[in-house]
Amino acid sequence: MKEYTYYPGCSVKGTARQYEESLLAVFEALDLHLNELEDWNCCGATLYMSVDETMSFTLSARNLAKAGMNGGHDVVAPCSACYLVLLKTQDHIRRYPAIREKVNKALRAVNLTYTDRVRVRHPLEVLLTDLGVEAIREKVKRPLLGYKIAPYYGCQIVRPYGALDHQCFPTAMDRLFEALGAEVVDYPLKTRCCGGSLTGTLEDAGLRLNYILLNEAVKRGANVMTTVCPLCQFNLECYQNKISRTYHEEISLPVVYFTQLLGIALGVPEKELGLKRNFVSLEEVVQ
Amino acid sequence: MKVERTIKYESELDKSFPDWVASVPDGEKLRDCIQCGTCSGICPMSIYMDYTPRRLIAMAREGFKDEVLSSLTLWLCASCYACMVNCPQDISITDIMYAFKMKAIEERIYPKRFPIPVLAREFAKMVTTTGRNTESRLVFRLALKTNLINLLKMVPLGWKLLKTGRMQFRGDAVKNNQEIKAMFKALEGVS
Numbered sequence: 001m002k003e004y005t006y007y008p009g010c011s012v013k014g015t016a017r018q019y020e021e022s023l024l025a026v027f028e029a030l031d032l033h034l035n036e037l038e039d040w041n042c043c044g045a046t047l048y049m050s051v052d053e054t055m056s057f058t059l060s061a062r063n064l065a066k067a068g069m070n071g072g073h074d075v076v077a078p079c080s081a082c083y084l085v086l087l088k089t090q091d092h093i094r095r096y097p098a099i100r101e102k103v104n105k106a107l108r109a110v111n112l113t114y115t116d117r118v119r120v121r122h123p124l125e126v127l128l129t130d131l132g133v134e135a136i137r138e139k140v141k142r143p144l145l146g147y148k149i150a151p152y153y154g155c156q157i158v159r160p161y162g163a164l165d166h167q168c169f170p171t172a173m174d175r176l177f178e179a180l181g182a183e184v185v186d187y188p189l190k191t192r193c194c195g196g197s198l199t200g201t202l203e204d205a206g207l208r209l210n211y212i213l214l215n216e217a218v219k220r221g222a223n224v225m226t227t228v229c230p231l232c233q234f235n236l237e238c239y240q241n242k243i244s245r246t247y248h249e250e251i252s253l254p255v256v257y258f259t260q261l262l263g264i265a266l267g268v269p270e271k272e273l274g275l276k277r278n279f280v281s282l283e284e285v286v287q
Numbered sequence: 288m289k290v291e292r293t294i295k296y297e298s299e300l301d302k303s304f305p306d307w308v309a310s311v312p313d314g315e316k317l318r319d320c321i322q323c324g325t326c327s328g329i330c331p332m333s334i335y336m337d338y339t340p341r342r343l344i345a346m347a348r349e350g351f352k353d354e355v356l357s358s359l360t361l362w363l364c365a366s367c368y369a370c371m372v373n374c375p376q377d378i379s380i381t382d383i384m385y386a387f388k389m390k391a392i393e394e395r396i397y398p399k400r401f402p403i404p405v406l407a408r409e410f411a412k413m414v415t416t417t418g419r420n421t422e423s424r425l426v427f428r429l430a431l432k433t434n435l436i437n438l439l440k441m442v443p444l445g446w447k448l449l450k451t452g453r454m455q456f457r458g459d460a461v462k463n464n465q466e467i468k469a470m471f472k473a474l475e476g477v478s
Contacts, residue, residue, distance in 0.1 A: 010420040014455040015448060041418040041461045046366045047410040050388040058470050059414065096312055102474060109473035110466045155367035160381075167372045193331050193367030200426065201402040202363070205335050238444055277451040 002130060005073045005118070006034035007063060009082035009230075010042050015238075016079070016230030018274025022259035023078050023123055025272040029263070030131060030139065034076060037067055043082040046196060057099060058106045060089035061114045065107055068115035075120045078259075080156035080229035081196075086120040087161035124228050124258060125163050128172050133179045141267030143181025147285060149261075150187040150222035151177065152213065154232040158191050167191075173226060173258055180265040185220045189213055194235045210235050211243045214251050223285045226258045233257060237279050254280045300350035308347050311386040313379035320344050326370035326380050336360040340370055340380055347387075356391040360384075362403035402433045415471050418461030423454055 004027075012020035027034050040063050042048075044056040064086065067075045077083040093100045094116060107114055127136065151173040157164065164170040168191050174184045194213060199206030214236060217225050227233040237255040244251050256278060263273040275282060309315040320341075327339035337359045338346065347355050355361075361384055370380040388407070391397045397404045409428045414420055423445075430438040448454040461467060 010459065011422065013459060014422045015453045017453055039462050041467060042414045042420045044414060045410070045420075047407040048414055049385050050404070050407040051392055051411040053385065053389060054474055055411075055415070055471060058474065059467075062466070062470065092312060099312070106470040106473040110469050155365075155369065159368035159372050168369070191369075193365050193369065195331070196365045196367075197403075197406060198332075198363075198365055200429065201406055202335075205332065205363070209331055238447070241443075277453055279447060279451070 001031050001033050003033050003035065003071070003073050004076045004121075004126070005067045005070050006036045007040055007043075007067070007075050007077045007082060007086070008036060009077060009079040011079055011230035011234075015234050016257075018260060018277040019078055019230055019233070019257045021272060021274035021277075022257055022263045022268075025268045026259045026263045026266060027123070029266050029268050030127070030136070032126070032130070035070070035073070037063060037070060037075070040066070043077075043079075043085040045081040045085060049085070054099065054102050055106075056085070057089045057092060058103050060086050061093065061103045061107055062110075062112060064089065064116075064118055064120075065112040065114050067118045068113070072115070072118055074126070075118050076123050076126055077120060078123050078228075079231075080122070080154055081231065083120065083122045084156040084161065090116055090120065091161060121163070122157055122228065124157070124172055124176075127262075128176065133175055136176065136262075137179040140180055140265050142265055144177065144261060144265050145181055146223075147177075147182040147261070148221055148223045149177050149182050149184050150217035150220065150225045151184060151190055151258075152187070152217070152225050152227050152232060152236070152255075153191050154227065154229045155191055155193045157228050173228070176258070177226070177261070180262065182261075185217070185222045187217060187220060187222070189216050194232045196231050196235075199235050199239055206235065207239060207243050207246055210239055211247050211251075214240070214243065214253055215247075215249070218251065218253060222253065224261070224282065225253055225255045226261055227255060228258055240280065252280055254278065254282045254285060256282060295351070301352035302350050304350045304352040304355075305348045307390075308383070308386070311383065313382055314386065316376070316378045317344060317348050317383060319376040320348070320378055321376060323375060325373050325375060329369045329373050330364075331367065331369070332363045332365060336363050340364075340384075344378075344380070344383075347383075353396070355387060356394060357396045357398070359398065359401075361387045361391060362397065362401065400433050402429060405429060405432045415467065416464070417458060418464045418467040419459040421455060421458045423456055424458060 048056040195209040
């Protein structure tokens with residue numbers, strides 16, 4: 001059994017609860033063990049970085065320091081924002097002595113020591129690299145027949161540090177779902193930004209970005225969209241009513257976490273995948 | 288008809304601003320910009336911006352400090368890093384946007400009640416106090432500081448989140464949040 005340090009981040013404890021539920025269930029089913037990081041703190045996301053970059057790096061350095069003490073296993077971060085901020089922290093601490101010095105000073109005040117030995121990873125990349133598509137295919141109990149998937153990666157899992165195969169046109173999730181028996185539609189907007197928190201701050205612009213993404217997926221024949229990030233999933237699913245009203249076009253497309261669909265294929269009981277928490281039900285697709 | 292000058296004379300520009308830009312991480316690379324416009328073309332938000340990223344870069348390195356720092360462009364950048372990975376000159380455009388945002392907050396020159404910088408500040412306050420972000424509380428604080436009516440508009444969405452168990456009311460916090468405060472304190476006056 002392979003061990004990982006699990007860094008959940010704030011969203012999977014709230015609006016993205018079904019992401020955590022399905023992630024834990026799927027990793028368990030694949031014999032990969034996630035140990036939640038003790039007393040982790042918020043990564044600061046894109047917002048803290050706009051206010052105070054040094055403190056933002058320090059927040060992530062605390063998590064990395066704790067992960068280093070926790071056996072130094074690879075850190076698995078399911079939220080793209082957390083994933084990016086942790087990687088950016090490592091990059092900037094490594095490249096800029098002035099930042100390194102300040103972060104170390106803050107950590108010393110609480111008796112922590114920064115380490116860059118822990119590897120930060122996204123669960124999608126872990127599944128594809130540590131297990132591989134073939135090993136996962138062998139465990140499929142229920143092939144995803146009838147699913148036509150628009151694989152949406154969003155931005156921060158691939159750019160600028162992401163370890164997937166391409167920064168604008170990755171295929172990791174495409175390959176995974178093809179191996180699970182689904183049809184994957186050609187979706188060129190796969191890494192176009194959903195706008196992040198713009199739906200909450202500048203609604204017109206935020207809705208438009210998500211309308212473009214949903215509309216293109218439907219036009220290309222998708223009957224479900226898969227995501228890897230809490231904010232993307234929230235924007236694309238929870239604003240569908242508003243988007244339909246705004247653009248006078250009925251859009252009703254299930255948007256699920258890739259771990260939820262993977263769980264279905266692996267035969268994980270549906271209640272462990274948090275499917276009931278999704279606004280747009282998968283049931284019509286299954287038929 | 289009154290004729291007004293629309294562009295500054297060189298003598299009116301802040302010549303120390305380009306030096307400051309060059310001093311931020313990767314900021315010196317801004318000098319390499321060839322004004323090709325790839326950033327503006329690929330940016331999903333550039334059509335909402337008052338200055339496109341390409342133009343903002345040109346202005347920053349000439350010293351249009353006030354125009355750059357009070358621009359909506361900074362706050363409309365959703366940091367998707369598309370410009371940065373596609374820039375033929377390898378300029379860290381997104382990171383430089385962050386430097387501008389921080390400077391604008393530090394010098395308090397951002398549009399008042401404009402929700403994006405308000406959200407950033409409220410978020411930072413919450414994380415500095417509790418070590419974590421509780422989404423429902425953040426939304427409430429944002430509405431309180433910008434437009435309370437927005438809370439009413441969010442009732443249908445909130446109700447659905449509640450029904451599906453995706454709304455967390457209880458404020459989340461790290462157990463040892465003294466540690467967060469101590470780190471913050473250690474940095475005071477440093478950065």
